[in-house]
Amino acid sequence: MTRDVKTCTEDDTIEGLMGRMTTGKFRHMPVVEQEKLIGIVSIGDVVKNRVEEIEHEAEALRDYIRQ
Numbered sequence: 001m002t003r004d005v006k007t008c009t010e011d012d013t014i015e016g017l018m019g020r021m022t023t024g025k026f027r028h029m030p031v032v033e034q035e036k037l038i039g040i041v042s043i044g045d046v047v048k049n050r051v052e053e054i055e056h057e058a059e060a061l062r063d064y065i066r067q
Contacts, residue, residue: 008041028042
């Protein structure tokens with residue numbers, strides 16, 4: 001636990017969250033909107049989303065090459 005809690009918003013990018021969570025060694029980050037807690041994101045959520053993005057990009061490249 002930390003006294004200096006870092007938060008994010010729904011507008012933060014996956015890359016930004018991944019960097020902040022890795023640098024700060026956070027496994028979870030509160031998501032806030034207008035100073036109210038609206039959720040919690042985990043590093044697992046962030047990594048899963050990034051892996052899905054990479055898989056989609058790889059498939060698009062494979063489709064491009066096949067043409």
